[in-house]
Amino acid sequence: MGRRKVEIKRIENKSSRQVTFSKRRKGLIEKARQLSILCESSIAVVAVSGSGKLYDSASGDNMSKIIDRYEIHHADELKALDLAEKIRNYLPHKELLEIVQSKLEESNVDNVSVDSLISMEEQLETALSVIRAKKTELMMEDMKSLQEREKLLIEENQILASQVGKKTFLVIEGDRGMSRENGSGNKVPETLSLLK
Template identity: 55%
Template sequence: MGRRKVQMKRIEDKSSRQVTFSKRRSGLIKKARELSVLCDVEIALVIFSSRGRLYEFSSADGLTKILERYRCHYEQESEASKDVNEALRSHTELLHIVQSQLEEPNVEQLSLMDLVNLEKQLDMALSETRARKTQLMMESIMTLQEKEKLLRAENELLERESAAMEKNEDEGNEVVIGFSNHQYLGNLGSLCCPTPTRL
């Protein structure tokens, strides 16, 4: 008998709802843990129950560090989006000005100089928009390059520490083996050449 499909709506029975919450919460945390280990990703999971109880899970870096990273990322994205929106708004406002002037009843009375000035204003707005877009792209690339450098340095440090730990383990094994062999040879020597006893 197959499992019946669960309807995606609030469970009315309180005890059933609590049991489902407990089971699915555990399953969700388990899946988050597996994903963080298998894919080497940072995960932060925050759950508030209907009673206001907090359940949380975070990968090795810790919840605070991941949330701080998210906050910085969100602020950077918001700042970039704000700058783009401002550039687009100034561009849109200029388009409205041009359009309103062209749609006025006396549009046919505009001189060649008036039209040239409107064209210059529009070209200037387009140039400013393109320049700002290029600047934002370059800043984004530089930020990503800085992150890449930091990650590379961190990776190299971890590799050096790992190599040092492996080297220490190997040296420790050699010392133990050498001691054992020396002790073994010493015992053989005492068996082959017993110490003479005085009469």
């Protein structure tokens, strides 16, 4: 009697779901351990059950070393996620600037608390970071399109140069005195390719 193929869908029975999670979690951790041994690699497995309980396992290195390496390797992505989270928590830029302007008008300056000023400063710094990131993104896109255009122009230039290089031109140098003369005193025309 062989194994039957299990259809991958949510298990409706809660106790069956918990048993399956426990068995498959143990199997996953065992496979990760085996892969770590076979390939001399560091592997971390993190699983969160339906009830919110956290299970983790690390092979090769300890969990904190693996997570530190992950954070270093994906620092830009994590920074972008953090920035996106901050953006969601703050007001749109126009509203933010209007609030700052209204709070900093001379009549209201005395009524603004330090906490409020710190909050506004953080929001302005975040807005500025978003604007700078967008500016950098647009500049990189422009630079990429210019590089692509440059590549096309170089290719076109090479095609034209090869077409011109196939032809030879008669160059008669008269007044400069650089041409050779034959025995009868007549100047001999020289043929030169346009590109050497």
